[in-house]
Amino acid sequence: MPEYAVPTPRRRGRPRGGESGTRDRILGSAVDEFAEHGYDGATIRGIATRAGVDSALVHHYFGTKADLFAEAVGAPMRPDVDVPAILAGPRDELGEHLVRYVLEAWERPDVRKRGVVLLRSALGNRFATPLLASFLSRELLGRIAAELDVPDAELRASLVASQVAGLLIARHVLKLPAVASASVDELIARIAPTVQRYLTE
Amino acid sequence: MPEYAVPTPRRRGRPRGGESGTRDRILGSAVDEFAEHGYDGATIRGIATRAGVDSALVHHYFGTKADLFAEAVGAPMRPDVDVPAILAGPRDELGEHLVRYVLEAWERPDVRKRGVVLLRSALGNRFATPLLASFLSRELLGRIAAELDVPDAELRASLVASQVAGLLIARHVLKLPAVASASVDELIARIAPTVQRYLTE
Known part of the structure; x- marks a missing residue:
C-alpha cells in the first residue's frame, strides 16, 4: 500500500x-x-x-x-482500461483472453503484491469487504455484463469473478502446491473453457 | 468461534x-x-x-x-466424513454431487457462520493462511486426489477447490448480488459442469 x-x-x-x-x-x-x-x-x-x-x-x-x-487502495486492476482490452478479441476466445490477461498480470511482482494485499484486506476485514464487493459489481462486473447483452449477464459475470478470484486465491494466497507450481499456459488450458462457458454458452 | x-x-x-x-x-x-x-x-x-x-x-x-x-477452528467441514459421502455416487455425477453437498451445507446458518469466520480469518491473517492451506491440501484435496487415480489428480482437486472456494466467497462473503440471490439449483446447474470437467475430463 x-x-x-x-x-x-x-x-x-x-x-x-x-x-x-x-x-x-x-x-x-x-x-x-x-x-x-x-x-x-x-x-x-x-x-x-x-x-x-x-x-x-x-x-x-x-x-x-x-x-x-x-x-x-493500490488496486491491481483498472476496469476502465482492462475490461475493454479483455473484451476486444473474438467472442469465442473471450475465456482464454480473460484468463490469460489476469494470470499474466499477476505474474508481475508489483501487481501480485498489491493484489494479494487487496484480497487479504477485503476478505479479512468485515469493513473492507463491501467496499471491494461494490467496486467489483459496479465497475468490473457491470462493464462486462453490459457487453454481454443477455438477460442473465450479471450472474454470468459474477460466476466468472468467482472462478477467477478463487484461482488467484488458490495460486497466490493459499499457494496450493499444484496450482502455485502450474504454468500460466497449463492453467489457461484448464480454466479458460470454464470462463468461456459462463460467459457465452 | x-x-x-x-x-x-x-x-x-x-x-x-x-x-x-x-x-x-x-x-x-x-x-x-x-x-x-x-x-x-x-x-x-x-x-x-x-x-x-x-x-x-x-x-x-x-x-x-x-x-x-x-x-x-470451528471448521464447517469434516473431510473424513464429507469426502467419502461426496465420492460415493456415480463418477459422472460427481460434479453435481459435490457442488450440491457444499452449497446445501452452507445454507445452514451454523455452517455458514463458521465457514465465513474460517474463510475470513484464514485469508485475512497472514499467519492463519498456511494453516488452512495445509489442512486443505492434506485432508481434503489429498483424499479426493487419492480417489481419482490419475497422474494430475492433485491439480484437478485443487482447481475444484479454487472454484468452490471462489463460489462460497462470492455468495457468502462478498455477497455479489447475482450469486447471493441465485437458488442452489441454479448455481448447481452452472457450476457442476465445471467441477465435473476438472475432475474427470
Whole structure:
C-alpha cells in the first residue's frame, strides 16, 4: 500500500506542499472517505472537502471515482482500461483472453503484491469487504455484463469473478502446491473453457 | 468461534475441572498448538502436554488430528466424513454431487457462520493462511486426489477447490448480488459442469 503524507489542516487559497503534497493529501482523504462511506457512498466532493481542495482538482489528478479508488487502495486492476482490452478479441476466445490477461498480470511482482494485499484486506476485514464487493459489481462486473447483452449477464459475470478470484486465491494466497507450481499456459488450458462457458454458452 | 476455558496450570494425576473443563482445556491447547506450529507441525502429544493430560485422552475426546483441528477452528467441514459421502455416487455425477453437498451445507446458518469466520480469518491473517492451506491440501484435496487415480489428480482437486472456494466467497462473503440471490439449483446447474470437467475430463 502507498504511504500517505501526514494530513495538513485545511487552509484557503492555493493548496500547500506543491503538486506532490497535494496529490498525496487527496489520496489520503480518499482512503478516509471510502473507509467511512463505502465505495457507493463516497463522493469526489466529499474527498475534495476533506483534502481542502476543489473537486475539479481531484478530477484533474485522478480522473473518475473508480480511478481514484483503484489508486487509493493500490488496486491491481483498472476496469476502465482492462475490461475493454479483455473484451476486444473474438467472442469465442473471450475465456482464454480473460484468463490469460489476469494470470499474466499477476505474474508481475508489483501487481501480485498489491493484489494479494487487496484480497487479504477485503476478505479479512468485515469493513473492507463491501467496499471491494461494490467496486467489483459496479465497475468490473457491470462493464462486462453490459457487453454481454443477455438477460442473465450479471450472474454470468459474477460466476466468472468467482472462478477467477478463487484461482488467484488458490495460486497466490493459499499457494496450493499444484496450482502455485502450474504454468500460466497449463492453467489457461484448464480454466479458460470454464470462463468461456459462463460467459457465452 | 467457541470460547475456551481459562487455561489452568498443569498438575499431575486426574485432570481438573471435570469432563467439560478438560475438554475445553484440550481445545484451547489445540488452538495454541496449531497457531504456534501450523497444522503439519502440531502434534497430539504437544497438545496433550499443553493441556496437562495424556495423549490417549486427547484421542478419546477428539479422535484424529484432523478431527481436532476441525473442532478447534470451528471448521464447517469434516473431510473424513464429507469426502467419502461426496465420492460415493456415480463418477459422472460427481460434479453435481459435490457442488450440491457444499452449497446445501452452507445454507445452514451454523455452517455458514463458521465457514465465513474460517474463510475470513484464514485469508485475512497472514499467519492463519498456511494453516488452512495445509489442512486443505492434506485432508481434503489429498483424499479426493487419492480417489481419482490419475497422474494430475492433485491439480484437478485443487482447481475444484479454487472454484468452490471462489463460489462460497462470492455468495457468502462478498455477497455479489447475482450469486447471493441465485437458488442452489441454479448455481448447481452452472457450476457442476465445471467441477465435473476438472475432475474427470
